[in-house]
Amino acid sequence: MEFSASPVWFIALPLLAAFSAPLWTRWHLLDHLLFGVPLVLLILALGLFPTVHEAPLLETIVIAPPLGIHLHLDSASLLLVTLFCFAVTLVAAFLWLGATDSHLRGRRPFVLILLLLVGGNGLVLTGDLFNLYVFLEIAGVSAYVLSALRDDRPALEAGLKYLIIGSVAALFFLLAVVLVYLQTGQLNLAAVAREFAAIPPAMQGLIALLMLIGLGIKSELFPFNFWVPDVYRGSDPAVTALFSGLLVKAFLFVLVHLAVLIWADPAVARVWLMTLGALTLIVAELAALRQDDMRRMLAYSSLGQIGLIMLALGFFSETTTAGAFFHMINHTLVKLLLFLVAALLLRRCLSLRLEDLAGAARVSPLAAGLFVVGALGVLGLPPFGGFMSKLWMLQGFAEAQRIWPIALILFAALIEAGYYFRWIRVLYAPVAPAASADTKTTPEPWAAYAPLLLIAGLMLLLGVAPFLLETSVVEAAHALLDRDLTLQSVLGVAQ
């Protein structure tokens, strides 16, 4: 059989691997495969870049669109798929190499993490509204269980909360899908986009609102993101790294993608999305100032960054969008780094509260050093990648003579610095670390640090040589924003 590099592999391969888990358990291959499957997909994705550079790849299933369902791999979705595969590879490597707690080893996490990857990839790849709902639920269910995986009280609380609010979000989205179908008779995104303008305005508004709220809850935008700190607090840091690095990015992309396709009037969409982004950014950063638990702090910081990305994406200018894509990549790297460091510190100091971490740099200097790197990256300080992406977005706003987002972003960054440097200072406090810290636990194997060091190296590389990603990011922005191009490539006709 001839192998064809089709986007369907990004969904099919992890799905297959997940469902044949009993086999791998028997052959003791779980760790290897959890690492290997996303790695293979990562290599595949990298290999696809030249192809997609020419034209978007369409994988139709059974019938051609608009009737059939299809997967749509353009520069934007390819970039995100690559990112997701990379994130999962890294987390898998961390789980494999670091002597992780038992509940993060074995079949259950193996299945769930791969399903999460399926969900994420599906969300960005699919060209069909109902498929979108299905992938949303796949990603959702695996995320709920991953939250509750540790099976103690906080974890179950987190899982339940996540499940309830996630179901509500899915419900809203489903209602929107139903309404769209009833109004247009179409489920293919491109076809819906073409016919959406014909719907009565009030119904348009209702559908848009339902989608916005449904996806807003999932992608952690401000008035819908109250669940985030609780869930991040209860889950394992290694799992949260995936939520923040993978899941949210997928939903953000979906939200903006839908907004571009369906919301024919970019001016209105811009107002909504930028307002939400700005609110998310400023509220989250301020709220983070008083957090005394590292996971909560990171959760709020993650929210702030999401708001920032939304602000830039919602501006719908090619420069800011390119910057936002770049920032997504950087933010994924940074949050992976920070959450994995949190995982290491948690294992070492048995707590992630501020007062228990005082002087932790003495016990695990490398982890503390990596936390500093992560903090600098998330704050957007050179020479790390975060600076370049932030600069890119800011430069986009400056180019368009928009000053208020610049002021807002810089102000938020200052507040962010306020709490990150407080944590750094606490880690390096000149006091003896808490008594629980240095007893009993053995130091982590060096291998546990390998993925983290790789991330730090990548952050530095992206900061020093941002031009490496320039083409793909700019093309991604182009692909995301150019509505006509998408319609044309799917339906074969220009709008």
Added chain:
Amino acid sequence: MHVLLDSLAMIALCYVMGFLFQGFYRQFNARLQRRWGPSIWQNLYDNMKFLLKSETLIHGPMFFFGPMIIAAGAITTLLFVPFLKDSDWLQGVSTHGNLILIIYLLVVGPLGNALAVGSSGNPFGVMGVTRGLTRLMGLEVPFFLGLALVMLQHETTSVHAIMAAQDGIAHWNLITNPIAFAVILLPFIASQNASPFDVVGAPVEVYAGPRVEFGGRLLGVLMTQNMMMTIAKLVLVVDLFLGGASNVLELIAKAFALFLLTTAISAAFPRLKTEQTVDFFWKVPLGLAVLGVVLNVWLI
């Protein structure tokens, strides 16, 4: 060679003028207070007596070098002040300096001596130094601002040029820029360490003054430099406001007239505390100076 001779002449002239003026001051005050007072040569006798003492008590090397620094500072200062205009003599090295330099040189010596006072370990001496520095801070602002008005008027900091520009009594800065003179007059009295601003080293408060630990030949050196410094400052003001002098007699006459004026003012007022001094300088002379600035810079 010429410079050396010239410098020696300046030092000698200063010294002679110094003890005579100081002697006159003591006489003058005594008469005002209906006393006979000492002879006009008394300061010379006192000075000689100190300088010829056989034994001197010191507190460490810095204590010894302090008076040397202040004496060197006094000599340097007076050598940078031109005594005469249109003359090759009594010029010292003044062509290599300027007014701002002189103002700063006036401080170098006393600060050097302050090291000696500190080195003595007597807290009262240090207290005196602090008072002196505080007073300096108070007086320097209006003093310098008044001189700046003159520098602005002539667009130069060179004492020579300022002197040369006042070629007749009508062009004396006293006449052309009276506000500047009024501004610097009181700070000038304070910089001479004269009443009513003499709380720092006041004769009856010697126990809290900078000189509390000095005795013997070191005190002699301090006294010598003090007399020379008095004259150097007088000559400087003569140069700046009274048109300078073409010969020694004119110089002495003008300096004496100025000295008489300041002495009269000194005698008329009671002594102020240090902080009162500073507050006074920052209100009256400085206010006057600001007025002068407004008139000179903004209105004219």
Added chain:
Amino acid sequence: MLEFLDSPSVLHGLHTIGSLTLFAVGLYGLLGKRHLLKVFISLALMELAVYLLFIALATTPGETAPILSDGLTAFVGMADPVPQALTLTAIVIGMAVLALGVSLAIRYHRLSASADIRTLADAKD
């Protein structure tokens, strides 16, 4: 007598009102009830309302099942098959989520002896 009910607009209106009522009942339960199982039941009710709405509004009376057989060779007068397929899928997914939720709730109850949603909220760090 009740033929007017068969006219599509009235029927659709009734279905809409019915499913919206169901939705509202579910929403009330979701917002007002404290027991976790009741909350999940409410969620299920709301989902159900959405499915109903979908099916009801996508069909009109008199349409037949979209199956080509002996006499039927063209898709005429048949119901749109898509909503039904989608609803089936959605029901399966909804079931899965519900089952997961209930199992989590049971485990939670075992650990904390509580199935009250408020104890979730009162959790401390």
Added chain:
Amino acid sequence: MNLILKLLFLAVSLTPALTLLTWGDGTLAWPLFGGFELLFELGPLSAFFLLLLALGTPLVALPMARGTPDRAAYGLFALLLLGMQMLLLAGDFLGLFIGWEVMTWSSYLLLIRSTRTTLEGAQTYILFNLASAFLLLAGMLVFYSLTGDFRIAPLTEASAAGRWAVFILLGLAFLIKVGALPLHRWIPLGYDQAPDLFSAVLAGLISKMGLYGLLLLPTLFPDALAGLSGRLLNGPAAGYGLAWIGAITAVVATFKAISQQDIKRLLAYSSIAQLGYVVTAIGVGSSLAVGGAIFQTLVHTLVKLLLFITFAGIVLQTGQRRFNDLGHLIDRMPMAFFAVLIGIIGLAGMPPLPGFAAKYLMFVGLIDARWLLLLAAMMLSSTAAFIYCYRLIYGPFLGHANSPEARTATEAPWSYLVPQVVLMGLLVLLGIFPGFAIEVIVDPVLMTLGLTPIGAPSWGELATPYGGYDGVVLMTVFGGAFVIVTALFWLARGQMRRAGSPYDLSFAGEVPTADTPLHYGAGMGRELRRIPLIGWILAHTTAGVQAGLTRQTLAAAGLLGGLYRRDPQTWTLLAVLVLVVASTLLALNGGWF
């Protein structure tokens, strides 16, 4: 291993010198994205500041390399150097900003290595510096939106509002860095709490980067800022405000310095005051004043390096850092005494050291601009500085030893003494040859800024249109007079006797004992409070404002954090409410809005 590490560290500290010597005229470009690139080139202005780095870093690195090597500190120091060099070499704002940020965070990480840093100090340091950095970023983005380019070039085309925006944003950024009032609070906290040797870098080198930025302003707004909004009297109107900021900073910081009880805090405030002069001079903008500013920058670098290194040595040897706890070290640490003596003469700007030349140029510049009230403020600050200079030498070195450590201290190790000697030598040489500094160091910078060079007839002479002075003559006369007077005194008849005990004093008729408080280190300057103006200044501080701001921000944070309830039902309710309200609004408006 350790030795190799140390040698490597010392080699790193020589990189600024190497860059300065080997760079030449070349430019180096590094692509970023979107057609932007980082451009590095070495102009005379950068070369001047690079010279300061080249002088300063090896001298600080030498004592830092003493003892067991602190790898993290070495690494961070190397990063700091990298950042500063990038900043100086950058030909565009991007490189400037990148260097600036690298400098900021690496210096922060070095700062918190001290055991003395408090949370408040560390937070104040980083937040002020980041605020400065972000203002810089905002300024350069506005600049970009006006010109479409990040190159540092004159901003002539833009609208008045745009140019003012750039001026104010960049000006604020750099003023925070130099610690202008009321944005100075990070300096006393930071300099005080930093590791002792690192304080020298902070005060001597890092603060100069703010001055570099301020000196870029005349590049951006040609004609010495006068292009911005015309002239006032004889100087640029835009600079007048800047000059007053500098002058007020100088005055207030000087009085604050006088009232400090801790040596490093005093030095920190004196740094603020000294840089205040420079700000004023930059505001004046004439070639005399800017020349003075550059000269003052040079002198201040040398002086602060000298003083901080010396006091680091004293703290190392005694463990004490308050005036009250030291005293009479003159016999035990004579080298440190001389270093501090030279240092304070330079700090006070007294002849014959080069501090005077700098002050002279600035004063003349102010007279030339006819800004006499500013001159009065400068004069006030520089005479008041005599008091704290005297405290600096009296407190530790004179008077009576006030702690056991001060009684037994010995001279600092040689690695501290070598930098002291080098710096003292440099200061004295510059004092004798002010013309050399003008000709070789100051004039090229002035020409880059589009100002007429000052020039010097000979190396010893400082000449301005307003007159000048001759450093060689001055030094000769003073030295000669000193030698002659001392020689005469020695040669004359008589003998000298050293007092038998330190308590052999004229002390109000009593005989003091060891228990009598004889050291006047702490109280000195306290009586200044009775002077109304100074009392007012000393009674006010911005700490309250900062604390209030922090409190308000935290309160706002608490309020917003309170939104994040823990109850899933509330979350749902909120989502439903948003839906209802928004769709009602939609229905009422019959459309999108």
